[in-house]
Every structure is written in C-alpha cells, then in structure tokens.
Amino acid sequence: MDFRDSPEEAAFRSRLRAWLAENNPGLPVSSTDDEYWARQAEWHTALYDAGFFGLSWPSRFGGHDRPSVFDVILDEELAAAGAPPRPSLGYLVQGITTHGSEAVQERFLPGLISGRERWCQGFSEPDAGSDLASLRTTARRDGDEYVIDGYKIWTSYSDVADWCFLLARTDPDVPKHKGLSAFAVPMHQPGIQQRSLRMINGITKEFGQVTFDGARVPAENRIGEPGEGWRIAMTIVSHEREPGEVGYVARYAKTVKDLEATVRADPGAFRSDQREAVAWAHVQAEMLRLHVRRRLSERMERVDHGPGGSIDKLLMTWVEQTVGAAALSVAGPRALLDGDDVALKIYLYSRAQSVMGGTSQIQKNIVATRILGLPTG
Ligand SMILES: Cc1cc2nc3c(=O)[nH]c(=O)nc-3n(C[C@H](O)[C@H](O)[C@H](O)COP(=O)(O)OP(=O)(O)OC[C@H]3O[C@@H](n4cnc5c(N)ncnc54)[C@H](O)[C@@H]3O)c2cc1C
Secondary structure, three states, X not given: OOOOOOHHHHHHHHHHHHXXXXXXXXXXXOOOOHHHHHOHXXXXXHHHHOOOOOOOOOHHHOOXXXXXHHHHHHXXXXXXXXXXXXXXXXXXXXXXXXXXXXXXXXXXXXXXXXXXXXXXXXXXXXXXXXXXXXXXXXXXXXXXXXXXXXXXEEEEOOOOOOEEXXXXXXXXXXXXXXXXXXXXXXXXXXXXXXXEOOOOOOOOOOEEXXXXXXXXXXXXXXXXXXXXXXXXXXXXXXXXXXXXXXXXXXXXXXXXXXHHHHHHHOHHHOOHHHHHHXXXXXXXXXXXXXXXXXXXXXXXXOOOOOXXXXXXXXXXXXXXXXXXXXXXXXXXXXXXXXXXXXXXXXHHHHHHOOOOOOOHHHHHXXXXXXXXXXXXO
C-alpha cells in the first residue's frame, strides 16, 4: 500500500488546506458543547458548498464520485487545522443507497448530502436497544399512507431534524425480525413530539426522545420493501460502526493535538504518567487513522468486511476512551472546576462510545459468533 498522495490527491489536499485556513469556524470540541451541535448545520453546508463534503458519494446526488481516500484526506486536514469533524451521516446515505428505490434515492439523497434537509435515526426504544428487533412502534397502512404510533429514545439530532429514518413494525404476525419496515418520516407534523434529553456532560442538543401519536407518512416514503426493515437496519448499523464512515478520526486527532500543545507548552508541569497518557493517545489515534486508510483502500477493491465492522467499532471505542482518559489526566483536578471542565466533558462523552451504535458487549458477541465461529448460548 502506498500512503503518498497522487498528484490529484495532493492538489485536493492543498486546495482544502487553503480553504480551511480561511473558513475554520473554530467551534468547541464536538462532544463538549451545545454550541457545536447548534452550528452543525452551518458547518455541514459550508463544507458542502465549498466542494469538500460527500466526496465519495454519487455525483448525481450531490457527491463527487471520488475514491474514499479523499475522505481520509478530508479527515486528516480537518484534524490538522483543528476544525470540526465532517458531519457523520454516511451510514444513512449507505442505507438509502443500498435499499431505497430510484425515486426514494432521488428524493432524499441530495438534501441529506447537501445538509439542506436534516435527519435523525429513529431506531432505539426503551426496551429495544441491543434487542432492536423487539421494537414496538407500529406503522399501519391507511390508503396511500402509513400511520405511526410509538416512542423512540436516544434519537440523535431529533431537535433539528426535518426527517426521521424510522424503523417500525408493519406486521405483528410474523417473527419479530421479519415484521419491520423503514420510512422517511417528516418530523414537522402534529403527530410528532420531540423532547430533548440532557447528557451527563451537560449537552442538551445531542439527542432527544420522540413520540409518534397518529403521525402520518406517505407510503412512497417507505425505504425498501415491507418487511425489509431488519436488513436495512443491519446495513445502517454496520456502516455506523465504521470510523471511516463517521469521520471520528478527525475528532480524536483534534483533541490529541490540543493535549500535546498543552503539555509541550510547559512539560515540567506534568508528571511522567500524564505525558505518557498523551503519548499513548497519540499512538492510538494514529493507529486508528492508519486502520481507516486500510479499510477504505480495501473498500476500493470491493472487499466486504461484513461483521468486521464490529472490530472497527471496538477499536474506535478503545481509541476514544484512551483519548478521553488522557484529557482527564492532563487536566488533573482542574477538570472538576466549573468553566474549566472541557476535559471532564470529553471524558464523559467517551463513555458513550461503548453504547452508541451498538454496545461493546454486542460487538464482542458478534466477533465471537460471526467471526470466530464460537457457539452461542
Ligand atoms: C450518544 C448516543 C447516541 C445515540 N444515538 C442514537 C440514534 O441516533 N438513534 C437511535 O436509534 N439510537 C441511538 N442511540 C441508542 C443506542 O443505539 C442504544 O443505547 C444501544 O443500542 C444500547 O441499547 P440500550 O441503551 O437500550 O441498552 P440495553 O440494550 O438495555 O443494554 C444494557 C446493557 O446490557 C448489555 N446487553 C444487552 N444485551 C446483551 C447481550 N445479548 N449480550 C451481552 N450484553 C448485553 C449491553 O451491552 C448494556 O451494557 C444512541 C446512544 C448514545 C449513547
């Protein structure tokens, strides 16, 4: 594998670097502040309008038809500039591209990719997280529409979403995995109520709970066939578990860069274990960056990783929690002071990484049964 830029990649990198020098919005770290989430849409459309978002997605939907190594370059340059990571919605694009009809793709992909239409993902329910197939939200056919009743929780970006990628039960009389369907549900309607949830680190704009009470969705907004919901959900979560898809490499690298700058500014002020924590975080973040490069190169060769996405998710979690622990170590007791608690917020958010997109225990179950072939039960 040759990691050097081709002439085309080098030209793209320098154009991007010049743009970032002028257009870095200087937002807070993604996991620590409501301001970051509030200005996500603005950052998304700025990146898109400048030609730096949706790089590997089809041009007919607003992408650029480039090889996915351009996403790696984007992540690297965002991290180097200390800019926010790219918006993380590749898994929804993959879900719609893989399962949606031509009409669904044409209707929804351009707005999703350009950021002009905001989306959330309505899968989890109070008793259906790891056991997603047990979900109870129903979609009942009524003429040319479906009527939705139920309750979703931990729905990221529900406060700003125009559309919900909803998983609901359309057939209660078949085995639970077979009775699910997926929909693009318009969020702005009387049958839907959204309430924000406050995270332990104080963020109120990351996710919410959504109630559907007789909400309506046109049947033409169904994504895939009736009963295809489980397969669609698996496509989405497998991509949600890939760091290359969600762009988190840049998020970790930004924090590591900040920690290094703090320690370098006054090395004598830090104990050896604190300096070591930063060095280890650097090694981990770099390992993930190279792993993502390898994964994306393999993708260009059409290698299907299947359950390998669970290994990626475990790696990503490991890296985020190492970076979070390093941030806390460097901050020391200051982390507990109001107004100086960024490191604590980074650390607390890193704990969520082993839950979101499927818990670490579930990833280990998948690795055990589907990769190692160990017996179940
Ligand atoms: C920051 C964040 C953002 C999120 N965003 C979204 C979103 O946008 N949309 C959405 O739909 N959901 C979202 N989620 C929800 C997430 O997908 C669920 O929290 C996750 O799937 C776990 O489900 P649960 O919380 O119901 O925990 P549970 O499934 O109740 O699990 C509780 C504990 O039991 C363990 N456990 C459960 N089953 C097994 C098993 N078979 N073997 C071993 N251990 C097991 C789990 O690992 C966990 O430790 C988000 C979560 C977080 C933290």
